[in-house]
Amino acid sequence: MIDLKDLTIQKAHESLKNGEYTVTDLVNAYLEVIKEKNKDINAYLEVYSDVLDQAKVAEEMFKNGTATLMTGIPIALKDNILFDGHIASASSKILGNYKATYDADIIKQLKSVGTVFLGRVNMDEFAMGSSTETSAYGNTKNPVNPLYVPGGSSGGVVASVAMNGALVALGSDTGGSIRQPASFTGLVGLKPTYGNVSRSGIISMASSLDQVGPIGKNVSDVEILYEAINAYDKNDSTSIPKEKRVKDKSFRKILGVPKSFLAGDGIDKEVLENFEQSCEKLKKEGYKIVDVSLPLIKYSLAVYYIIQPAEVSSNLARYDGIRYGLSLESDKLYDVYAKTRGVGFGKEVRRRLLLGTYILSHGYYDAYYNKAVKVRDAISLELRNIFKDVDAIITPTSPFPPFKFGEKSKDPVSMYLSDLFTVPANIAGIPAISLPSGITKDGLPLGFHIMAPELREDILFLIGKDFEKLV
Numbered sequence: 001m002i003d004l005k006d007l008t009i010q011k012a013h014e015s016l017k018n019g020e021y022t023v024t025d026l027v028n029a030y031l032e033v034i035k036e037k038n039k040d041i042n043a044y045l046e047v048y049s050d051v052l053d054q055a056k057v058a059e060e061m062f063k064n065g066t067a068t069l070m071t072g073i074p075i076a077l078k079d080n081i082l083f084d085g086h087i088a089s090a091s092s093k094i095l096g097n098y099k100a101t102y103d104a105d106i107i108k109q110l111k112s113v114g115t116v117f118l119g120r121v122n123m124d125e126f127a128m129g130s131s132t133e134t135s136a137y138g139n140t141k142n143p144v145n146p147l148y149v150p151g152g153s154s155g156g157v158v159a160s161v162a163m164n165g166a167l168v169a170l171g172s173d174t175g176g177s178i179r180q181p182a183s184f185t186g187l188v189g190l191k192p193t194y195g196n197v198s199r200s201g202i203i204s205m206a207s208s209l210d211q212v213g214p215i216g217k218n219v220s221d222v223e224i225l226y227e228a229i230n231a232y233d234k235n236d237s238t239s240i241p242k243e244k245r246v247k248d249k250s251f252r253k254i255l256g257v258p259k260s261f262l263a264g265d266g267i268d269k270e271v272l273e274n275f276e277q278s279c280e281k282l283k284k285e286g287y288k289i290v291d292v293s294l295p296l297i298k299y300s301l302a303v304y305y306i307i308q309p310a311e312v313s314s315n316l317a318r319y320d321g322i323r324y325g326l327s328l329e330s331d332k333l334y335d336v337y338a339k340t341r342g343v344g345f346g347k348e349v350r351r352r353l354l355l356g357t358y359i360l361s362h363g364y365y366d367a368y369y370n371k372a373v374k375v376r377d378a379i380s381l382e383l384r385n386i387f388k389d390v391d392a393i394i395t396p397t398s399p400f401p402p403f404k405f406g407e408k409s410k411d412p413v414s415m416y417l418s419d420l421f422t423v424p425a426n427i428a429g430i431p432a433i434s435l436p437s438g439i440t441k442d443g444l445p446l447g448f449h450i451m452a453p454e455l456r457e458d459i460l461f462l463i464g465k466d467f468e469k470l471v
Contacts, residue, residue, distance in 0.1 A: 002029045004164040009221045012167060013069050016062055023058040023072035027051055027116055030074045034118070034165045042140045043159035045079055047119040048086060058114035070228045071114035076166035078157050079120045080127060080203035081212070083107050090203045091135040091156075092125045094319050094326045094344030104201025105236065106170065106212055106229040113228065118166055122156030125346045126316065127174055127205045129153050130418035132181075133409045134348040144185055144445055148402040151181030151418075157215055158185040168216040168225050172202060174209045175304050176397075176422025179434035182215055183397035183447025186436045188222045188464065189215045191422075193455050194429030195240040197226075198233035206311035209304070209426045219435070219464035226457065246455040251462060255282065255450075256292035256390035264298070266417055268400040274446045275396045278437045281470040287463075292386050292393065296379045300424040303379065305416060306359055306372035312349075313356030319344065351412065380428040387453040392463060395421040397434040397447030425451050433460040435467050 002021060015021055031047065038044045048054075058072035077083060080090045082100035084107075089095040103111065110117075124134040132140040132155025142150040143163040150159045154171030158181040161169050171178045173191040182189025190213045197212045204210060214225035233239040257279065262272065279289050321327040321340030328339040345353065359368045386393065399420050408415040425432035430451055437448035448467065452459040 002026060004029060004033065007167060008218060009069055009073055009167065009224045012073060013067075013071070016072050017067065023055040023062070023116065024052060026072065027055045027074050027118070030118060030165060030167070033163065037143070037163045037165060040141065040146065041143055041159050041163050042138050043121050043156045043163060043165060044076070044119045045089070045091070045122050045137055045156070046087060048117060051116060051118055054116045058116055061114040068113045069224050070110060072116060074116045074118050074167050075110075075225070076118050076121045076157060076160035076169040078154055078169070078171045079123050080172060081107065081120075081170060082201040082203070083117060083120075086120070088120065088203060090126045091123045091137055092344065092346065092349070093136045094340070095203075096136070096326065098325050100201075102201065105198035105233040107201065109229055109231060115228075121160045121169065124153035124155065125349050126203070126312075127153040127172055127177055128312070128348050128352055130176070130180060130415050131403075131405075131409065132156060133405065134346055136346055139405060142185060142402055145402070145443065148404055148444065149184065151184035151402065153177040154181045154215065158182055158187055158189070161185075161187055161215055161217065168214055168221050170212060170225070170229075171215055172205075172210055172212050173426065174206050174211075175308065175426050176419040178213045178215060179422050179432060179447070179449060180398050180418055182434045183436075183449075184402040184445060186445035187215055187217060188219055188436070189213065189434045190222050190226055190457070190460065191425055191432050192226060192230065192457060193240070193431045195238045196245075196431070196455065196457070197229050198231070198236045198239055200233050200235040204315040206308040207315060208311060209308060211426070219461055219468055222433075223461045240455070249458060251459060252391050253286055254288045254290065254390045255463075256290055256386060256393045258294040258297060258393065258395065259291045261294060261297055262395065266399055266420075267396070270440045271396045271398070271400060271446060274438050275448065278448050278467070279394070282467065285466055285470060289394075290390065292390060294382055294386060294393075296375070296382045297424050299375055300379055300427050301416065301420055303372045303375050303427060304419065304423045306368050307376065309352045309356030310359045310369050311356070312352045313360060316345075316349070316353060348412075376427050379424065383424065383428045383430065383451075384453070391452065391459050393451045395449045397421060397449040401440050401444040401446060421449050430454050431457045431460055433464055435464055435471075437471060
């Protein structure tokens with residue numbers, strides 16, 4: 001019997017290498033859990049039919065001595081990552097039966113080392129949401145407590161790992177969609193530096209903000225998966241060449257807290273108490289924690305909800321019922337567009353499309369979009385300057401603990417506040433991580449959020465490993 005609950009990538013690799021069990025045994029153990037739990041949790045939309053064939057390929061790599069740490073490791077894929085010959089629907093009706101015609105670059109990298117892809121998992125439709133309640137294929141429940149949401153948009157991703165239905169998983173993060181759900185399920189979630197992981201073959205939501213990243217139960221697993229997908233890709237114009245990546249590895253153990261930002265309304269009392277306790281633990285571990293002034297950071301959420309819908313409007317224009325995906329026939333071309341998009345897109349997607357189109361319309365482009373881009377640049381500069389004095393900036397991951405289904409879905413503004421602490425990292429393109437930091441009195445997970453300078457994921461891993469020992 002394989003102990004999936006406490007299994008790590010390193011432990012699994014050693015066991016596979018020593019012949020304690022085979023990749024097929026390991027994969028079957030996860031498939032059993034999926035069979036038992038998924039009907040209630042609804043993390044997986046599909047378990048791939050070729051999973052055991054993939055396992056055989058990995059077994060051959062162990063036999064011929066070419067296996068790496070990620071060989072034979074079973075992972076789950078968010079439903080917006082292209083895997084050649086398999087459906088990738090972005091959890092939307094408009095792409096319900098769309099089969100990928102090529103592999104995302106990160107899939108190519110993981111295929112080359114024999115990683116096993118278990119299946120595609122649920123998400124908010126086109127990654128628009130913070131609770132996985134906007135999926136066209138039903139809600140995903142939080143394995144910690146099924147009455148509560150798992151967060152979003154990578155809700156199925158975190159649920160697959162939290163229910164022991166995958167060892168690690170890949171999600172995408174546009175404004176917090178890896179880190180917030182990781183916080184809600186007691187997991188570790190990383191948003192890498194923009195350009196450090198290829199976006200080629202990822203269904204776009206907001207191209208200047210989207211970033212793929214790993215989710216796991218501990219920092220080491222997240223680091224191993226990140227290193228496996230962290231590569232330059234000539235097919236992604238935003239990909240950072242290796243020679244331009246940071247060589248400086250200095251680390252002073254100085255952390256900044258934007259106290260004025262944490263003094264705002266809408267932050268749960270238990271969240272703040274847990275954050276203060278986490279800071280005290282780090283101080284005892286030799287970290288210096290200082291107050292930092294970030295007067296512009298409070299505008300990050302407003303900037304995000306102008307730039308993101310604008311880019312959504314542009315990116316989703318391709319789903320017109322003509323080229324691919326759902327197409328509803330009509331005698332008039334305009335009716336094909338209107339019917340296809342009206343039926344194919346859910347309510348939240350339509351809301352953001354309308355908002356984005358309005359923002360980009362004549363007369364409003366300068367008033368909203370251009371101004372938001374200027375503020376974005378100012379926020380990025382403010383953060384860069386602060387990192388001259390501190391190694392990282394720390395906050396809670398979410399202003400509130402996991403919430404119940406329906407609690408915020410009727411109030412979009414309240415839902416959007418989920419991204420309060422996570423959005424600045426996407427705005428500035430810097431790396432950030434969420435770490436489990438404890439639980440509420442009701443037993444709900446809480447998260448500790450760390451942002452580091454551009455290309456300094458190593459800082460996040462160093463602090464993360466120290467923090468893990470303290471919790």
